Every structure is written in C-alpha cells, then in structure tokens.
Amino acid sequence: MSHQLPAILFLLPLFAAISMPVVCLKHRHWSKPISLTILAAMVLVSILNLHNVVNHGEVRYAFSGWTAPLGIEWVADGLASVILVLLSVLGLLGVVFTGPTSPKALGGRIVHYYTLILLFFSALTGIVFARDLFNLFVFLEVAAISSYALIGVAGGRALFAAFRYLILGTIGASIYLLGVSYLYAVTGTLNMADMADKLPFLLGSKALVGGLLFIFIGLGIKMALVPFHAWMPEAYAYAPDSVSPILASLLTKIALLAWVRIIYWVLNASIVVYGIPILLLVAVLGALAAVIGASLALAQRDLKMMFAYGGISHIGIILIGIGQGNQTGFVGGIFYLLNDAVMQAALFFLAGVAFCHYGVRTIDDIGRVGKQAPWLTGSLVVIALGMVGLPPTGGFFGKWNIILGALEADNYVSVAAVVLSTLLTLAYFVKLLEGIFCQTSTRLDVQFGEIPLSFKMTLGVTSAAIMLLGLFSSPIVQLLLNHALPPRF
C-alpha cells in the first residue's frame, strides 16, 4: 500500500477535478465541501508519505510496471515529500480562505474555480514527483493552463494580465521543450537518472550547451526570474483575491524546484560547461533577482503589486542558497523556499482581507483601518519579521544558513546581495508599518465589523506557521540534511 502513496496523492485531486463539473452541476454549493475534503485528505496522505519516506527510504513508482529508463518514473524522495506536505497544507488554507471572498469576487463561477484549483494541485504534485524531463513539461503546462484560467476566472482587469501571462508562459514552455528535445537528441533518454549517467561523457557537445540554455530560459520564465519576470506582478495583483495567495506561494516555487532537480539531479552540481560553472551562474542570477526585485517592490504603492515584487526578490534569495554548491547553502535554500511559500501565502491572504473586508488596496489607504484591525495588524507584524528575517521567525534561519553556505564557499558577493535585499525588504515594510501605525492619512469614522472566522483562521495559521518554522528550524533542517540532499553531494 505504502508504495502507491505518490499515485494516490496525484489521483485524489485529479479525479475530484474531473468529476466536479458533473457532480456539482445541480448542487453548486457542494463544490467547496468536496474540495476541502479532498485537500484535507491530501494533507493526511502527504504526511503519511513523508513518514514512510523518512522511515523506509525513497519510493520509486514505475507507471504500469515499466521500470526506469524505458517507462515514466516518479520518485518520492525526502525533498518531494517535504514540499508536498507544504503544498497540500497551503492548498487547504487557500480553499478555507475562499469562502467569504468568493461570492462577488469570482463572478459566480464557483464550480469552475474549485475544479481549476484541484487540477492545479494535481499538476503541482506531478511536477514535484516527476523524474522524466518530458513528464515535467506536461505537468508544468497543466499547472500553467489552470493558472491562466484561474487568473482570468473573475473577468475584469485580470483578463488582460492573464492573456499576457499566457503568451509569455507558453513561449517559456516551448523553449523548455526545445531544450528537452536537444538533450534527448544528445543522450537518447528522458529519464533524469539515466541522463545524469550519460551527460559526463558529453560535456564538449554544443547541443548540450544549447539544450541547457533553452531549459534554463524556459524555466526562468516560469519562475519569474529577473529578466523574465514581466508577467508576474500584474497577473498576481489583478487575480481574484482568493486566487493570488495560492498562485504566489506555489507556482513560481515549484518551477524553481524543477530547476533545482535539473541542476542537481540531472547535471552534476559541480559541472563546468565551456568554462562557465553552472552554479556560479545560478548564484549571480539569484543575486541580481534578489536586489532588483526588492528595489522594484520599494517603488510600489499597491499592496499586491508590492508583495508580488517581494516574491521575485525572494526567488533570488533561494537561488543564492541553491547556487553555493555546499550542503549548508542547499539546505538553507530549500528551508527558505518552505518559509517563503508560507510568507507569500500569508502576505496575499493579508492583502485579500484588507481589500474584501476593509476596502484597502494601497499603502495610502492602509492607515484608515488602524486600530480597528487587530488581526490584520498583528499578522502584518509577524510577516514583516519573517520577510525581513528577524530571529524568532523561519525567515531568519533560512537566510542564516544561506549566508553560512556562502561564507563556506568564499562567495562574498552572495552575502552582500542577501544583506542588501534584506535591507531593501526592511525599507518597504517600514513604509507599510508606518502607514498603519503613524496614521498619516485622514481617518474615516467607519466602523468595520468583526472579520469572518475563515479570515482569522488563515491569517492566524500562516502567522503561527512562520513562527513555528523558526522555533522548530533545527529539526526541519536536520530532516532536510538527512533525507533531501541530492545524490553524489
């Protein structure tokens, strides 16, 4: 039974997504309980799966019994299992959050919305497990198609943002596919482990360099790396309030995970292609993204725009950790990825609450809510601590490990980039906190009611998670060190 867990995890949301339009045709209000049940089941199964992987080692799942080089293979290793627990918990929170925002915000398309959410989660599960480059492409595209539809589901301004994202995302996917076909032409295999065995003999091949370049550009567009990030802030800012937390916390991070898989599992990490060490390239791109993203965030007035640019800079910080090429840096990067997913979800939950309940969209308005919004202000302070990276939160320990890794690798530019981006993050959160606490704007005598229970739950759980990830950072880092490291490391 336990070796079927990866397939169960994938099929749960997929079957639910396929049957949802039929089941909920007459009973539209069933769609929310069904999705909640499915995602809660996913949380349970993913925890079981993590427990199983930690105790009995990784699970290799060969589809239809065709084993590795010939068939499509899924591997549930430590890294995939940890990410899946995070993914399903955030999905559950996202669906809990949807309740009060949905009736007007989604334009009455409730069934469509839940169908797409479940499809999105099944595709993300596929990306996390896939050990086959083409399989990865298919799931990336399923996730991308459902996210185009999710962004545009409510209509309005988001339609145009979704269209731009569709054009850029599809170009990214085509370029990725082109890279995969180059690598296939060179090695004759698509399986990651098999390709990793063959690549060391082919380092002089120009097709290999071209293929890797195309794969990196394609996935770079998917994960909103700095020169290719143009689609991301608009798409997240104009998406419906219940959609943007889910997309912002997971979509780009899972694409980044696919990149990590290719760098560490397909290529050997220390590889040098035509005189360019791949990892140095990753660290430099990460440093650029970290600093540029944070400076762009500083210039925004719209809350969701600002948080989206913050997400771009944090992708960069994760990449800096990944690019150090030692265990400390790698684990720090992955740990920061977990934290960042939770923090991005929390930020967009907060922006959603601010708009749906208090009608606040920009920093200038946020002073209005002031002391009437204890939940909003409280969680904002916790998230600010996490985003800036102060000790009791998980963000601190992530950055700490990344900086330790960079020092270990004698890479002082990376250290400087992390510190600079932290300072810029501090600057834009100070702007936000100043708006709330200093009451510079005119106060309206509007009495806001109590916020709904599900808003309190999502804000409370994510803020608590930011703290808990920090308090329990050493067992989590130890778990990652023991079970989530790439082979030959």
Next chain:
Amino acid sequence: MVDAIFAVFQRPNFLTFVIIFLWGFYVMVTRYNLVKKLIGMYLVQTSVIFFLVSISAKKGATVPVLLSTTEPVQAASYANPLPHVLTLTAIVVGVATLGVGLALCAAIYRKYGSLDEQEILEKIE
C-alpha cells in the same frame, strides 16, 4: 564561414525550424492584435514540434513493429517511435493552451469591445 553556411544547408529541417520559430516570434512581438499574437504563439509551438519530429527521421527505416520474431532486431531499420509520441502529447498541450487563449480573447473582446492591444490599454487606464 563558408563551411558553416554549407553545413546549414545540409540540414534543411533545422533551417525550416529556425525560420518558423523566428517568424512566429516576430509576429507575436510586432502585431497589436491579440488573435495575431496567438497565431504567432502557435507558430512557435508548432516549430518546436516540427523540430522534435524531424530529429527522429531516418532514411530507409520502417514503423516500429517487429517484422520477424525469429531474426535478431536491427535497430537501424526501425524509426524511433518516442519523439512521435512526445509530439502527440505536445500537440494536445498546445491545443489546450490555444483554447484557453482564445477563450480569454473572447472575454476581453466582450469587455472592451476591441482586440487591439493599444486600444485595450487606453481603455484600462
């Protein structure tokens, strides 16, 4: 230099791929009409699919069904079926993307009454 140019013409399929890819990209970047952008996008997708099929082409090979079960298998006499299978999947993915794109175009047209990017941007401002 001459050798390089000569080598390009040795492989007309690669040349065709590059032309279709760049053409699609050019259409996508320069046209303001959203449907034309989608056409460009589809050209880019199709060019990659074409490339994938063309690298598996082989002279004098047949479909990958064993001709005889008694003789040893000659890999050279069968075409590689995998790229064709990948291509089928990639086509399905491309059609799905195009469908979502056209649906978005229709919704944009209903809302703004135009498919011209500049007009839409003016109306959004």
